Amino acid sequence: xxxxxxxxxxxxxxxxxxxxxxxxxxxxxxxxxxxxxxxxxxxxxxxxxxxxxxxxxxxxxxxxxxxxxxxxxxxxxxxxxxxxxxxxxxxxxxxxxxxxxxxxxxxxxxxxxxxxxxxxxxxxxxxxxxxxxxxxxxxxxxxxxxxxxxxxxxxxxxxxxxxxxxxxxxxxxxxxxxxxxxxxxxxxxxxxxxxxxxxxxxxxxxxxxxxxxxxxxxxxxxxxxxxxxxxxxxxxxxxxxxxxxxxxxxxxxxxxxxxxxxxxxxxxxxxxxxxxxxxxxxxxxxxxxxxxxxxxxxxxxxxxxxxxxxxxxxxxxxxxxxxxxx
Amino acid sequence: xxxxxxxxxxxxxxxxxxxxxxxxxxxxxxxxxxxxxxxxxxxxxxxxxxxxxxxxxxxxxxxxxxxxxxxxxxxxxxxxxxxxxxxxxxxxxxxxxxxxxxxxxxxxxxxxxxxxxxxxxxxxxxxxxxxxxxxxxxxxxxxxxxxxxxxxxxxxxxxxxxxxxxxxxxxxxxxxxxxxxxxxxxxxxxxxxxxxxxxxxxxxxxxxxxxxxxxxxxxxxxxxxxxxxxxxxxxxxxxxxxxxxxxxxxxxxxxxxxxxxxxxxxxxxxxxxxxxxxxxxxxxxxxxxxxxxxxxxxxxxxxxxxxxxxxxxxxxxxxxx
Numbered sequence: 001x002x003x004x005x006x007x008x009x010x011x012x013x014x015x016x017x018x019x020x021x022x023x024x025x026x027x028x029x030x031x032x033x034x035x036x037x038x039x040x041x042x043x044x045x046x047x048x049x050x051x052x053x054x055x056x057x058x059x060x061x062x063x064x065x066x067x068x069x070x071x072x073x074x075x076x077x078x079x080x081x082x083x084x085x086x087x088x089x090x091x092x093x094x095x096x097x098x099x100x101x102x103x104x105x106x107x108x109x110x111x112x113x114x115x116x117x118x119x120x121x122x123x124x125x126x127x128x129x130x131x132x133x134x135x136x137x138x139x140x141x142x143x144x145x146x147x148x149x150x151x152x153x154x155x156x157x158x159x160x161x162x163x164x165x166x167x168x169x170x171x172x173x174x175x176x177x178x179x180x181x182x183x184x185x186x187x188x189x190x191x192x193x194x195x196x197x198x199x200x201x202x203x204x205x206x207x208x209x210x211x212x213x214x215x216x217x218x219x220x221x222x223x224x225x226x227x228x229x230x231x232x233x234x235x236x237x238x239x240x241x242x243x244x245x246x247x248x249x250x251x252x253x254x255x256x257x258x259x260x261x262x263x264x265x266x267x268x269x270x271x272x273x274x275x276x277x278x279x280x281x282x283x284x285x286x287x288x289x290x291x292x293x294x295x296x297x298x299x300x301x302x303x304x305x306x307x308x309x310x311x312x313x314x315x316x317x318x319x320x321x322x323x324x325x326x
Numbered sequence: 327x328x329x330x331x332x333x334x335x336x337x338x339x340x341x342x343x344x345x346x347x348x349x350x351x352x353x354x355x356x357x358x359x360x361x362x363x364x365x366x367x368x369x370x371x372x373x374x375x376x377x378x379x380x381x382x383x384x385x386x387x388x389x390x391x392x393x394x395x396x397x398x399x400x401x402x403x404x405x406x407x408x409x410x411x412x413x414x415x416x417x418x419x420x421x422x423x424x425x426x427x428x429x430x431x432x433x434x435x436x437x438x439x440x441x442x443x444x445x446x447x448x449x450x451x452x453x454x455x456x457x458x459x460x461x462x463x464x465x466x467x468x469x470x471x472x473x474x475x476x477x478x479x480x481x482x483x484x485x486x487x488x489x490x491x492x493x494x495x496x497x498x499x500x501x502x503x504x505x506x507x508x509x510x511x512x513x514x515x516x517x518x519x520x521x522x523x524x525x526x527x528x529x530x531x532x533x534x535x536x537x538x539x540x541x542x543x544x545x546x547x548x549x550x551x552x553x554x555x556x557x558x559x560x561x562x563x564x565x566x567x568x569x570x571x572x573x574x575x576x577x578x579x580x581x582x583x584x585x586x587x588x589x590x591x592x593x594x595x596x597x598x599x600x601x602x603x604x605x606x607x608x609x610x611x612x613x614x615x616x617x618x619x620x621x622x623x624x625x626x627x628x629x630x631x632x633x634x635x636x637x638x639x640x641x642x643x644x645x646x647x
Contacts, residue, residue, distance in 0.1 A: 043514035043515070043516060043517075044485075044514055157602055159602055160602075187380035187381055187541065187603075188380065188541070188543070188582060188585050188586050188587075189380065189581060189582065189585045189598075189599040189602075190602065191585070191587070192584075192585035192586075192587075192598040192599060193598040193599065195587070195598075196597075196598040214514060214515070215587065216515065216589055217544075217586070217587025217588060217589055218587050220587065220588065220589045220590070221587045221588065244589065245590075254516060255515060255516060256589075257519075258515045258516045258518065258519030259515050259519075259544070259589060260519075260522070260544040260545050260547065260548035261544065261589055261590070268523055268526070269519035269522055269523055269548070270519065271516070271519050271520050271523060272516040272519075275484050275486060275487075275517065276514070
């Protein structure tokens with residue numbers, strides 16, 4: 001494997017509250033290689049966005065990184081000061097959020113927003129930045145880019161705005177893009193366009209993408225590898241086909257069973273009993289054990305041990321067997 | 327089977343004009359948005375009829391007209407032979423209204439935060455002066471919550487539990503028809519599965535009829551007995567789930583199915599659909615889909631296609647065979 005663009009080791013995020021310390025991210029480790037799309041899935045409250053925000057240094061206090069390291073292109077960034085982080089953000093790490101309207105300044109023409117970002121991070125002249133802004137918009141598929149640079153965000157449709165946000169994330173040529181639910185606010189046909197765009201950029205430029213989403217379909221379509229999170233911990237990580245089709249972790253299996261699928265017809269959906277635990281009352285041991293069909297006594301005493309299988313790993317005492325693998 | 331709901335040539339136009347002073351200064355005419363245009367379909371008793379479409383396709387507007395939250399501009403909604411918008415006999419209207427309930431998308435916005443769950447659930451019955459003793463407790467258990475929850479407030483529940491409370495409220499008046507507007511869109515997949523299973527069970531036990539509004543094709547395929555596909559306020563295709571998913575006849579349905587992410591199709595490389603939904607204030611002439619349609623010919627730009635029935639599928643397309 002090529003040297004990872006992003007490498008997270010034992011990342012822990014804590015939020016001190018009056019009722020004790022909450023850990024929305026607890027000991028999470030993963031790598032993303034150049035040109036790779038890593039999907040991060042989980043239900044609300046699983047800590048997937050919190051992990052993404054930790055990487056770009058956008059945790060809202062009092063949330064803070066309490067342990068572990070984050071390395072981007074060989075440089076450790078979890079202890080950088082605000083100013084150093086600001087220089088890095090945009091230059092090395094681009095960000096695409098769920099709602100494209102709130103990620104753009106409504107009072108600035110989109111051309112100005114693009115050139116401003118480039119001038120802040122790249123050593124180029126204003127004329128050159130303006131030329132590049134048009135090129136960036138054309139690259140993300142905005143028709144008539146040369147005229148549209150003078151438009152304001154409200155003049156674009158939702159899908160077009162998300163393209164502008166992607167152009168903005170890309171314009172300083174970062175090696176890593178964190179896309180937090182980039183297609184959740186969009187219609188299916190537009191979603192398909194945005195996924196195709198992200199995959200193309202990833203392939204052509206070798207940009208690594210961390211794709212955070214709750215939609216298993218988007219993951220299956222876009223990701224190379226997938227990390228499944230549950231209650232702040234990594235439940236399972238591995239190549240997308242193996243994790244989704246032959247999961248080791250009972251939680252992944254449950255998630256896949258609850259998703260309506262064409263091939264299953266109208267049978268009852270598999271239900272995971274109960275709900276995601278609240279952060280202030282996490283069960284001891286493996287956080288999934290109260291909902292797990294395979295749970296036994298030791299699941300409640302200690303978190304599942306990490307088992308590895310080829311490129312994949314899962315944290316479980318009683319993992320499901322993958323066909324052909326012991 | 328008998329017809330529960332009969333919708334005929336339903337049309338709804340909204341006035342989206344700027345204030346008159348702006349119109350005067352900028353010399354603009356009034357602007358009209360046709361949210362629903364000439365839609366007709368029937369819902370059989372004890373079946374699930376699903377409406378799918380992207381944002382702005384008019385699916386929620388149809389749902390609101392069905393329950394009477396909006397009046398139709400033209401056409402009619404008949405529920406068991408009674409046209410709610412035109413019927414003058416108050417007793418008759420009242421009897422039909424009692425049979426209709428609605429479940430909304432956002433369980434955080436559709437429950438009054440200052441009311442206890444018990445009062446929320448019995449409100450549809452209490453408002454008509456009915457007897458509500460023990461009703462909230464019974465309904466809570468029916469939707470998989472505990473009778474003790476009746477004394478709590480909505481903020482003490484998670485999203486999935488709140489949606490169960492909304493379902494309990496909808497069941498309180500003993501309705502025959504429930505309009506469900508994106509009932510699981512705000513929920514996580516594992517919770518969505520719980521709520522969808524609950525809705526299927528209740529339908530079988532109580533003999534309910536659902537109008538199920540959703541943008542999620544896989545959910546619709548799972549739930550529906552009959553599916554109507556909407557585009558820009560027009561019904562473009564209507565078929566049973568098997569026919570629709572295996573043999574979609576309208577090019578828009580074909581595009582929609584191809585664009586939906588598939589769980590068992592890894593790293594799929596398909597050319598993504600082109601274009602976006604046009605402006606509903608100035609819809610394209612003829613077939614609204616023709617600017618994006620790969621099959622479009624001259625006639626599509628001039629004439630709006632009429633609904634035709636081909637092997638049990640109703641489709642509005644000049645080219646469909």
